Amino acid sequence: MLINEKEFKIKDLDYIIRSAVEADAEALSELRLQIDGETENLDREPGEAFIDAQGFRTLIKADSESDRNLFLVAETDGKLIGFSRCAGTELKRFRHKVEFGVCVLKGFWGYGIGKNLLQESISWADGEGIKKMTLNVMESNENAKALYEKLGFEVEGILKDDKLLSDGKYYNMIVMGRLNHVDEEISNE
Template sequence: MLIEDKEYNIKHLHYIIRSAKKKDAKYLSKIRLQIDGETENLDREQGEAFIDESGFKQIIQRDTESTRNLFLVAEVDGRIVGFSRCEGNELKRTIHKVEFGVCVLKEFWGYGIGRNLLEESIQWADSNGIKKIALNVLETNEKAIELYQQFGFEVEGILKKDKFLSDGKYYNTIVMGRFND
């Protein structure tokens, strides 16, 4: 599904949040690879589950055509610096919900990009009859957990020792959800 472009000016940074387009596929492949190497907050290490340009084109087309999916990008001066996805399905038992994920290049942390991608996704979900947004977050990502709670997400569970990180330790994954009555 598509949304209208929205402009933001935060701390002297001007950016746009908009729906992903097929022309973005090449850049999305590159920044996803870069972001995966910048933080351990995500599920992948750099290079794992690589999606090439054609793979992103397929995802963008599917998400654009589906009323249950939303693929957003954040753009600064024509450069994609982050993105988010809401992915749902047509199964009767789970048609009411979507899974949310977000990532932003580290050099653009602190400008509200993740927050605004989340807020746009929530507005889209609420206006399209989606009752639940679900997500997973690493227990050490306290800023993200706090942000999600500000938007009405609640802890639904903990996946114990779910991630093995570079420090040789296991970490829990927090399962969160936001339900819109």
């Protein structure tokens, strides 16, 4: 699915959020590799599950044509600085939901990029009648958890000792979900 481009100005940074296009593939491959090395909040070590430019082109094309997937990028001065993806499925029993994931370059944390990527994804999901959005977040990532809760996500469960980090310790992951109550509100009126 595709959305309309939106402009943001936060502090001294101007950036846009838009749908990913196939021409972004090379930059996305490099960006993902860089972000994986900047934080342990994500699932991958640098270079793991590497996606090359062709892999991103294929993913972007499929997501653009799907009514259950959304691939967004954040861009400033022609440079990609973050991206998010909502991934759904065509399986009838799970067609009502999508899973959200987000990555932002560490040098651009604090500019609302992750929040705006998520808000655009929520608007898209609600507009498409998607009933549920889910995500996973490290229990120790207080800032992300607070943001998700502020935007309507609730804790649905804890995956104990789910992630092994470079310090040799295991960390819990929190499963969070956000339900779209629009259908219920309409039927209750």
